[in-house]
Amino acid sequence: xxxxxxxxxSYDKGEPAVKxxxxxxxxGEIVGLLGPNGAGKTTLMKxxxxxxxxxxxxxxxxxxxxxxxxxxxxxxIGYLPEHTPQYEDMTVYEYLYFTAEVRGMDKKSITxxxxxxxxxxxxxxxxxxxxxxLSKGFRKRVGLxxxxxxDPKILILDEPTSGLDPNQIITFRKILRRLSEKKTIILSTxxxxxxxxxxxxxxxxxxxxxxxxxxxQNLVKKFSDEQYIDFSIEATNLLEVEQELSKVKGAWKVxxxxxxxxxxxxxxxxxxxxxxxENNLKSFVQSKNWNLTSFERNNANLEEIFLKxxxxxxxxx
Amino acid sequence: MFNRILAIYKKEVGSFFNSSIxxxxxxxxxxxxxxxFFYFFGGIFKExxxxxxxxxxxxxxxxIIFIPGLTMGSWAKEKNGGTIELLFTFPVSDWHVLIGKFxxxxxxxxxxxxxxxxxxxxxxxxxxxxxxxxxxxQYFGAILLACAYISITFFLSSLxxxxxxxxxxxxxxxxxxxxxxxxxxxxxxxxxxxxAKQIFINVSLATHFTNFSKGVIDSRDVLFYLGFTAIxxxxxxxxxxxRKWS
Numbered sequence: 001x002x003x004x005x006x007x008x009x010s011y012d013k014g015e016p017a018v019k020x021x022x023x024x025x026x027x028g029e030i031v032g033l034l035g036p037n038g039a040g041k042t043t044l045m046k047x048x049x050x051x052x053x054x055x056x057x058x059x060x061x062x063x064x065x066x067x068x069x070x071x072x073x074x075x076x077i078g079y080l081p082e083h084t085p086q087y088e089d090m091t092v093y094e095y096l097y098f099t100a101e102v103r104g105m106d107k108k109s110i111t112x113x114x115x116x117x118x119x120x121x122x123x124x125x126x127x128x129x130x131x132x133x134l135s136k137g138f139r140k141r142v143g144l145x146x147x148x149x150x151d152p153k154i155l156i157l158d159e160p161t162s163g164l165d166p167n168q169i170i171t172f173r174k175i176l177r178r179l180s181e182k183k184t185i186i187l188s189t190x191x192x193x194x195x196x197x198x199x200x201x202x203x204x205x206x207x208x209x210x211x212x213x214x215x216x217q218n219l220v221k222k223f224s225d226e227q228y229i230d231f232s233i234e235a236t237n238l239l240e241v242e243q244e245l246s247k248v249k250g251a252w253k254v255x256x257x258x259x260x261x262x263x264x265x266x267x268x269x270x271x272x273x274x275x276x277x278e279n280n281l282k283s284f285v286q287s288k289n290w291n292l293t294s295f296e297r298n299n300a301n302l303e304e305i306f307l308k309x310x311x312x313x314x315x316x317x
Numbered sequence: 318m319f320n321r322i323l324a325i326y327k328k329e330v331g332s333f334f335n336s337s338i339x340x341x342x343x344x345x346x347x348x349x350x351x352x353x354f355f356y357f358f359g360g361i362f363k364e365x366x367x368x369x370x371x372x373x374x375x376x377x378x379x380x381i382i383f384i385p386g387l388t389m390g391s392w393a394k395e396k397n398g399g400t401i402e403l404l405f406t407f408p409v410s411d412w413h414v415l416i417g418k419f420x421x422x423x424x425x426x427x428x429x430x431x432x433x434x435x436x437x438x439x440x441x442x443x444x445x446x447x448x449x450x451x452x453x454x455q456y457f458g459a460i461l462l463a464c465a466y467i468s469i470t471f472f473l474s475s476l477x478x479x480x481x482x483x484x485x486x487x488x489x490x491x492x493x494x495x496x497x498x499x500x501x502x503x504x505x506x507x508x509x510x511x512x513a514k515q516i517f518i519n520v521s522l523a524t525h526f527t528n529f530s531k532g533v534i535d536s537r538d539v540l541f542y543l544g545f546t547a548i549x550x551x552x553x554x555x556x557x558x559x560r561k562w563s
Contacts, residue, residue, distance in 0.1 A: 012563055049406045053561045074408035081406075085399030087328070089335040101324035102407045 001027045001154065001184045002048060007057035009043050009208075017043040019208040020057070027153075030180045032199035033188040034306065040208035041188040042082060045158050048186070049079040061154070075103070078147030082158040084139050088132030092123055092142050095131055099146040110149075117145035120175065137168035144175065155179065157187040161194060173197050192306055204309045211309045219305055228298050229277065230257070232266045234291035241265055241290070248284050250277030264293055321409045325417025326424075333387075333425055342387050346429040349379065369437060369447075373455045373530035377462060377495050377523040383429075384466040385487035388422045392475040392557075393483040401560075411557045415550065419467060426463040430456060451532025458529020461542035465522055466491060468549035475556040491522070498524035 002025040009018040018040040025031050033041045046052045047059055050070035059066040061073045087095055096117060100110040118127055121141040126134055131142060140160065147155065160176070161169045176198055179185065189195060195202050196216060204212040212219060229251075235241045238256070245254050251269040258266050271277045278295070285292045333339035395401040404414055434456075437447040470487035477483050498521025501514040518524050522545070525538045 046402070051402055051406050051560070052563075055562075071408050071410065074406060077406070079403075079406045081399065081402045083399055085403050087332065087400060088398075089332055090328075094331065098324060098328050099407070101327075102321050102409060104321055104408065 001025055001029075001062060002186070003060040004044070004048070005058050005060070007044070007047065007054045007059060009040075009047060009052070010055045015208075016055070017208050018047075018054075021205075021208070021210055022057075023203055023210060023213055025184060025186060027184055028182075029201060030176075030185045030187070030199050032195040032202045033186060033205060034190065034192070034195055034202050035188075035205035036190055039205040041205055042158055043208075044205070045079070045156050045186070045188060049077055049156055050074055051079075075150075076152055077154045077156055078150070078152035079156045080143050080147050080158060080160055082162070084143040086131045086139060086142065086146075089130065091130055092118075092127045092134075095142065096146055096149060100149045103150040105150060113149050113151075117149050120148070121145040122171075136163045137165065140164060140168070140172065144172070148179070153183060155183050155185045155187075157185065159189055160187055161189070161191070204306065206309065212305075220301070227271055229269045229271060230266065230294070230296045230298065231269070231281065231292060232260055232264050232294040233285060234264050234293050235288070236263055238265050244284075244288060248277065248280050250275040250280050260293075266294075318409075318413060321407075322413045322417045322420075325409065325414055326421050329418050329421030330424060333421070338387060338390075339425055342383065342425060343429055343432065346379075346383055347432050369433075369452065369455060370530055370532070372433065372436070373459065373526075376459055376530070377526050380462065380466050381488055381491045381495060384422075384426065384463065385470045385484045385491065387425060388467055388470040389474055389480050389483040389487060391418050391422065391471050391483075393477050393480050396478040397480070405557075405560075411554055415471070415553060415557070419471065419550075422467050422471075423460075423463060426467070427460060430459050430463075448532065454529055454532045454534045457534065458526055458538070461539060462522065462526055462529070465542045465545040465549075468546040468553070469494075472549045472553040472556060475553050494521060495523045497521045 004021055004023050007018055007021045008016050010016040021040075021044065033044065035041050043052075047054050047066065048061065050066045050073055053067050062076055064072050066073055087098070090098065093114065096114045097110060100113055105113065118124055121144055123138070123141055123145060126138055126142075131139060134142065140163075144160070147157075157176075161172050164172060173194075176185070176187075180198070187194075187198065199216070201215050202212070202219065203210055214222070233241055238259070242256055245267065248254070251271045254267055254269040256265065257268050260266050269277060269281075278297075282292060330339075333342075392401070395404060405411065437449075437452050469490060470483070473486045473490065474483040477486070497517045500517050506514045519541075525541045528535045528538055
């Protein structure tokens with residue numbers, strides 16, 4: 001359904017936002033684009049929706065090129081941009097009517113479709129209110145209703161649950177799961193629980209490059225030899241402990257978690273199963289005259305895998 | 318495809334009225350030029366002539382404020398609010414969006430212009446005969462003038478995200494393009510600079526309106542305004558397309 005081939009996107013200045021990315025999304029798949037802010041997820045989505053073109057490479061949607069046949073492709077897609085931009089001076093009904101009309105629907109099917117979308121997104125109470133007066137949750141629901149109004153085959157959702165409260169997130173996910181039976185969905189997020197709750201497959205992007213592309217089960221299996229260790233150290237100076245711990249060999253990453261009590265600092269380390277980190281840490285702590293007050297090994301979950309694959313990045317421009 | 322352009326057009330007209338821009342524009346357009354027409358600059362009564370020439374002579378200057386005020390948000394507002402992303406992922410081409418928006422702005426200007434028709438109508442009833450052929454030429458020219466002004470402000474609005482920038486840029490460029498035609502009569506040009514003088518006269522949006530304000534339709538003036546509008550339409554499309562490749 002969607003084929004991204006060696007796509008590069010460079011902006012005027014700096015290094016490319018997307019660097020030679022390739023992947024395929026089949027009909028009926030729900031794919032999560034996962035990556036830190038600035039990884040290139042939004043740029044990739046903007047290219048798939050024909051808002052911008054790749055600097056090199058090509059994107060085919062339903063077998064058509066996004067550069068040459070954008071009108072055909074746009075007809076197939078329902079796109080919800082990141083901050084859910086909407087015309088705030090319109091009422092919900094006017095907005096839904098406009099989005100249906102601009103997609104070439106006739107009057108009769110517009111009326112029927114609006115009724116269906118209002119019911120699906122539970123917008124009955126706000127249908128005659130101006131969008132500018134609505135809460136974030138309702139605005140997201142209006143956004144979702146507007147991208148579904150023409151019953152598109154493909155849904156592209158950029159951070160669909162950002163800014164929602166937990167109840168709203170649960171409702172939103174329920175709607176998405178219901179839709180996933182009939183549609184191809186690509187959604188971007190930097191929230192791992194989102195991916196675990198909705199997606200079958202995950203594409204992890206870092207600095208414009210794909211670092212993993214697999215089902216969640218396969219990813220966890222692939223990284224099953226990864227473990228993380230929760231440990232606490234009793235010492236006087238946190239800064240010193242943090243600096244010194246980076247010298248301990250055998251861990252992918254050591255991060256400060258929280259301060260348990262006055263001089264007790266909790267850390268998390270991601271390691272390989274066969275790593276010598278445990279012994280290294282114990283002898284290092286002894287040599288520094290600190291106390292190792294707790295030590296616990298756990299198998300890595302998706303969050304740890306993501307940390308290892310994508311790490312932290314700068315905010316996007 | 319006409320239906321999709323119509324959808325954009327209706328949305329634009331609706332947004333003028335939803336945000337009260339339309340009301341402010343229409344009220345000010347009816348008040349300011351008409352007050353100036355009747356009471357200032359010699360007024361119609363001193364002239365003792367059933368003609369709207371004085372009103373139409375002022376029009377290029379009145380438009381310098383009114384048209385940027387109306388259209389400064391055409392693209393800048395969409396960019397600022399992020400709705401431009403929405404607009405250009407709908408199954409419509411850039412060209413269709415531009416036409417829909419342009420026609421919506423033009424409709425409002427034509428409505429404002431038609432609201433001034435009460436002057437010749439009342440004069441015809443109470444004071445004297447108007448030359449309706451002249452009136453037609455004047456309104457026709459005013460619509461062409463508005464097309465050129467709107468196309469310029471649309472283009473400049475596409476270059477920025479800030480409404481105030483779009484307003485100031487458009488107002489400044491329109492002022493230059495309007496007054497430049499009067500430069501040769503204000504400043505003595507040496508003979509060897511006659512070519513520059515001709516350029517100033519011919520690129521001015523106001524000098525091409527002189528014939529229309531007298532009630533004369535000259536095909537050169539019609540072509541000038543249509544060409545001017547087409548050039549800025551083209552520049553506007555290029556500016557919109559630049560998002561795809563930048």
